[in-house]
Amino acid sequence: MNSIFEPVIGLEVHVQLNTATKIFCGCSTAFGATPNSQTCPVCLGLPGALPVLNRQVVENAITAGLATNCQIAPRSIFARKNYFYPDLPKGYQISQYELPICEHGWLDIETDNGGKRIGITRIHMEEDAGKLLHAEESEGGSSLVDLNRACTPLLEIVSEPDMRSSDEAVAYLKKLHQIVVYLGITDGNMEEGSFRCDANVSVRPHGQEKFGTRAELKNINSFRFVKEAIEYEIDRQIELIEDGGKVVQETRLFNADTGITRSMRGKEEAHDYRYFPDPDLLPLNVDSDWIERVRGELPELPAAKRQRYQEQLGLSDYDAEVLAAERPMAEYFERCTALHDNPKACANWTMGEVQRGLNEQSISIGECPVTPELLTGLIARIDDNTISNKIAKQVFDQIWQTGKSADVIIEEQGLKQVTDTGAIEALVDEVIAANPAQVEQFRAGQEKVLGFFVGQVMKASKGKANPQMVNELLRNKLKG
Ligand SMILES: [Zn+2]
Numbered sequence: 001m002n003s004i005f006e007p008v009i010g011l012e013v014h015v016q017l018n019t020a021t022k023i024f025c026g027c028s029t030a031f032g033a034t035p036n037s038q039t040c041p042v043c044l045g046l047p048g049a050l051p052v053l054n055r056q057v058v059e060n061a062i063t064a065g066l067a068t069n070c071q072i073a074p075r076s077i078f079a080r081k082n083y084f085y086p087d088l089p090k091g092y093q094i095s096q097y098e099l100p101i102c103e104h105g106w107l108d109i110e111t112d113n114g115g116k117r118i119g120i121t122r123i124h125m126e127e128d129a130g131k132l133l134h135a136e137e138s139e140g141g142s143s144l145v146d147l148n149r150a151c152t153p154l155l156e157i158v159s160e161p162d163m164r165s166s167d168e169a170v171a172y173l174k175k176l177h178q179i180v181v182y183l184g185i186t187d188g189n190m191e192e193g194s195f196r197c198d199a200n201v202s203v204r205p206h207g208q209e210k211f212g213t214r215a216e217l218k219n220i221n222s223f224r225f226v227k228e229a230i231e232y233e234i235d236r237q238i239e240l241i242e243d244g245g246k247v248v249q250e251t252r253l254f255n256a257d258t259g260i261t262r263s264m265r266g267k268e269e270a271h272d273y274r275y276f277p278d279p280d281l282l283p284l285n286v287d288s289d290w291i292e293r294v295r296g297e298l299p300e301l302p303a304a305k306r307q308r309y310q311e312q313l314g315l316s317d318y319d320a321e322v323l324a325a326e327r328p329m330a331e332y333f334e335r336c337t338a339l340h341d342n343p344k345a346c347a348n349w350t351m352g353e354v355q356r357g358l359n360e361q362s363i364s365i366g367e368c369p370v371t372p373e374l375l376t377g378l379i380a381r382i383d384d385n386t387i388s389n390k391i392a393k394q395v396f397d398q399i400w401q402t403g404k405s406a407d408v409i410i411e412e413q414g415l416k417q418v419t420d421t422g423a424i425e426a427l428v429d430e431v432i433a434a435n436p437a438q439v440e441q442f443r444a445g446q447e448k449v450l451g452f453f454v455g456q457v458m459k460a461s462k463g464k465a466n467p468q469m470v471n472e473l474l475r476n477k478l479k480g
Contacts, residue, residue: 005203005241007234008211009169010161013176014154015186016128016194017060023127023153024051024094031192035133035146043151045089050280053078057153058101058284060185061125062294064155065102067179067301068120072291076101078125078281081273087130087145095156096124097275101284107179108303109171118172119160128152155185161200161211166230170223173197178302182327190221197226201233202247212237213247217254217261229254233261305330313343322351328365332372340376342383349375353396374399378406386410387417391463419466421473424457427465428473431456442478450474 022029025042041049065072079097105120130147157176163169177195181188188195202214215237217229232254237247252261300308302324309320323333329350336346354375358368378399382392387410398409410416418424431453432439442449450471457470 002203002234002238004205005234005238006206007164007166007230008161008202008204008214009163009166009230010200011159011163011169011173012198012200013157013159013173014196014198015064015157015180015188017057017153017155018184018186018194019054019056019060019153021054022151023054023057023125024151027151029152033148035144035148038148039150043089044147045091045150051094051278053281053284054153057125058286059294060153060183061101061123061155062286062291063183063185063298064157064180065105065123066291066295066298067183068102068105068107068123068157068176070102070105070120070123072286073099073101073103074286074288075099076124076284076286078278078284079275080278081126081275083273085129086143087132087147087150089130089147089150093127093129094278094281095126099283100124101286107172107175109168109175111168111171116162116168118162118168121158121160123155123157126154126156128154155180161202166227166234169199169230170227173226174223178325182299182301184299184327190223193219193221196221199226199230199233201230201237203234203237203241212241213249215247215249215261216251218251218264220254222256225254225256228256228259229261232259236261299327302330309343309347313337313347315343315347319347319351323347326365332365332368335372336376336379339372340379340383342379345379345383346376349379349396353393357400369401369403370396370399374403374405381406381410385417385419385466387415388463388467390458391415391417415464417466418461418464419469421469424461424465424469425473427457427460428453428470428477431460432474432477439478450478453478 019029021027022043025040027038027040027043030038042051062072076096077099078094080092081095081097082092084091100122102123103121105123106117107120108115108117128149128151130145130150133144133146135142135144159172163172177188180186180195186194190196197220199217199220200214201217202212204210204212215233217233220226220229233252240247250266251264253264254261305324306320309315309324310317315323324330333346333350336350337343340346354365354368354370357370358365378392378395381387382389387395395406395409395415398404399406402409435453435456438449438452453474454467454470457474458465458467
């Protein structure tokens with residue numbers, strides 16, 4: 001943290017929506033198809049072809065807006081953003097400019113100094129461009145254009161310049177990513193570019209209100225790179241100013257291999273794009289019925305889940321945060337608690353054995369062979385003292401491998417806990433008789449030796465004795 005300068009950071013995030021078809025035509029958006037196989041006159045930009053707005057894109061934009069506390073505009077406008085680039089066949093991108101669909105939102109993040117609210121200026125809908133594939137010099141050095149991605153729907157989510165460190169920027173970005181994935185409107189895959197970020201970074205002397213000149217860092221596609229790029233850029237600008245130089249407004253690219261940012265081009269001002277309303281698309285009207293319906297269908301978001309898990313289910317803050325972090329995991333856990341009323345045990349097993357198994361096999365919770373039904377069947381047998389926790393872990397592994405229920409496995413292998421006092425008493429007597437030296441130690445006041453006796457009895461019972469009963473019987477007999 002520099003004592004003279006304060007960084008000012010705003011983020012523009014592009015979220016690729018997971019609609020089946022493109023934003024202005026019926027072409028498929030599936031990833032990885034043969035180049036240019038998913039195109040039509042509209043997304044190829046052929047003369048006379050007319051765009052038709054995809055209703056699902058609007059619905060997703062409203063969803064994202066409501067989840068980030070935005071106001072939804074009853075009327076918004078599509079505009080043409082004009083620039084020439086080989087992967088943009090029309091010579092302009094259809095976006096929203098003066099009247100976007102969502103404005104004035106916010107998200108709360110957690111920082112080292114407590115909670116902080118980050119403003120969201122706007123969310124607008126737009127189309128993506130195609131992709132250029134540059135061949136190596138040795139392969140002829142020519143460039144090819146793939147327009148499968150042209151016209152796929154994006155949301156651009158623009159924050160206020162409210163962040164003051166790279167950590168705050170990453171916290172905001174993670175929170176936003178968590179929410180849009182939770183909403184189910186994007187796969188959020190950062191490596192494939194479904195969630196990518198431009199960062200506007202400037203510095204100013206502490207106490208100065210006016211912003212410094214900013215540089216825009218383009219297309220950063222991981223949380224770690226965002227942190228590295230912003231930190232590099234802050235240091236670069238401070239050093240430049242301290243050396244008597246001036247920051248120029250420009251677009252810079254971050255190179256993840258070298259960890260530095262490099263100038264790409266001078267930054268365009270909005271007027272360079274000659275925005276004007278797209279005459280092929282009517283103004284978009286969204287009535288309050290539509291907004292309220294979408295509001296009613298919003299899923300419970302992670303922050304609300306986390307609070308509910310603590311207040312209603314009695315989980316710790318840590319457990320609640322871990323379980324609420326990803327929607328499939330939260331839904332698995334909630335299904336368990338609906339089937340068996342022991343939230344703490346459901347939480348422990350979900351975060352413990354289930355998570356361990358998923359990690360070991362690198363599979364997702366949706367592919368977990370131990371369904372909530374099977375897991376709660378197991379927990380129920382621990383809760384009614386049929387098996388001990390220790391045996392339960394073995395049974396869990398067998399459920400995982402065979403898909404059989406806990407009851408079947410316990411029955412087949414005779415794992416039922418021994419709760420017959422007489423049977424346990426006999427084992428206790430045997431162990432006491434076999435270890436006179438330890439009996440003396442216990443009677444001399446070394447309480448710790450009790451653990452040794454419990455272990456011996458459990459071993460003699462092959463883990464099936466009820467540990468609580470073993471404890472009680474041992475205490476009584478050893479005192480005698
Ligand atoms: Zn098309």
